[in-house]
Amino acid sequence: MNQPVIEMQAVGKRYGKLTALDEVSLTLGEGEVLGLMGHNGAGKSTSMKLILGLIRPTSGELRVFGHDPGGSAANDLRLRLGYLPENVQFYEQLSGFEVLDYFARLKRIGIGIVEPLLERVGLGHAMHRRVKTYSKGMRQRLGLAQALIGEPRLMLLDEPTVGLDPMATRDFYGMVDELRDRGVSVILCSHVLPGVERHIDRAAILGQGRLLASGSIDELREAADLPLVIRLRIARTPESIAEALRGHGVLARLAGDGRIELTLPVRAKMAVLRELAADPEVVDLELEPPTLESLYAHFDGTLRDRVEAEPASAAVHDAQQGVSA
Ligand SMILES: Nc1ncnc2c1ncn2[C@@H]1O[C@H](COP(=O)(O)OP(=O)(O)OP(=O)(O)O)[C@@H](O)[C@H]1O
Numbered sequence: 001m002n003q004p005v006i007e008m009q010a011v012g013k014r015y016g017k018l019t020a021l022d023e024v025s026l027t028l029g030e031g032e033v034l035g036l037m038g039h040n041g042a043g044k045s046t047s048m049k050l051i052l053g054l055i056r057p058t059s060g061e062l063r064v065f066g067h068d069p070g071g072s073a074a075n076d077l078r079l080r081l082g083y084l085p086e087n088v089q090f091y092e093q094l095s096g097f098e099v100l101d102y103f104a105r106l107k108r109i110g111i112g113i114v115e116p117l118l119e120r121v122g123l124g125h126a127m128h129r130r131v132k133t134y135s136k137g138m139r140q141r142l143g144l145a146q147a148l149i150g151e152p153r154l155m156l157l158d159e160p161t162v163g164l165d166p167m168a169t170r171d172f173y174g175m176v177d178e179l180r181d182r183g184v185s186v187i188l189c190s191h192v193l194p195g196v197e198r199h200i201d202r203a204a205i206l207g208q209g210r211l212l213a214s215g216s217i218d219e220l221r222e223a224a225d226l227p228l229v230i231r232l233r234i235a236r237t238p239e240s241i242a243e244a245l246r247g248h249g250v251l252a253r254l255a256g257d258g259r260i261e262l263t264l265p266v267r268a269k270m271a272v273l274r275e276l277a278a279d280p281e282v283v284d285l286e287l288e289p290p291t292l293e294s295l296y297a298h299f300d301g302t303l304r305d306r307v308e309a310e311p312a313s314a315a316v317h318d319a320q321q322g323v324s325a
Contacts, residue, residue: 024060030185034186036190140168154186224298
């Protein structure tokens, strides 16, 4: 396997007594898109700042393209990184062209890249308009163009689609897909974003600085073992359907749109589908595997369980220490 673009081994970051990141281990390969998810204060921005070399870990080992991002290779590394911060701000009086020209000069990249880059993010038509006239989606495109200066091999995108309408969000993910196709590695940092799962290879879920789960969506689905939902168009009562599928662990209820919603264990999927396919009264059915949102809620729930269990286990530990002392 090629050298990972990012290698985090038991990385910790403390601010005084506060543990912002607690022994987090993660890798990111070339051309991989990772969704870094977590609630407010989970440690997402801290992870980004560590990777960017803006802060140093308190413990553990972090390598970006094989180097310490806060070490002597930091300047070279930054040329290979692109960063789109949350709520990106620009000089409002400048045009999109002038903004990008300014950032290109900071990175010591020739002005010749500015126009093609603005075209690439769909701002060609507005490049000479002042930023203050740009919509949220246009500002976000400009932010992406800024992050793309110098053709970075690793992009860090912080909450990139917050506030974008569905079309602008779709366009934005289209650009992420394009980056992946070019072999660029991407970290999409977010609270959970609807629809993001199609555009990421793996998700990592942080909670209170700990890595609660990481893997492909399929791996997370398997680990979470959440029930599957099947929605049926059929002129029968939920009770009669549950009765017909007895033995498969199926729950049935009438959904708001008149469909019947079945909830069942994943292991019963094929057996239930075969029975439904053979039933002439089933007009239509939709399969709804657990979404990233429900997986996130599941793993975030495990954090709450752990935190609730911890005082008890700590008390047991203290008690045991007391006995042995
Ligand atoms: N410079 C700092 N000094 C002290 N504590 C900090 C500092 N930066 C972050 N923290 C704390 O570290 C924890 C993780 O913060 P971080 O910004 O990484 O969270 P986040 O997941 O990005 O949250 P959000 O979604 O709100 O941006 C929080 O408890 C935060 O208060």
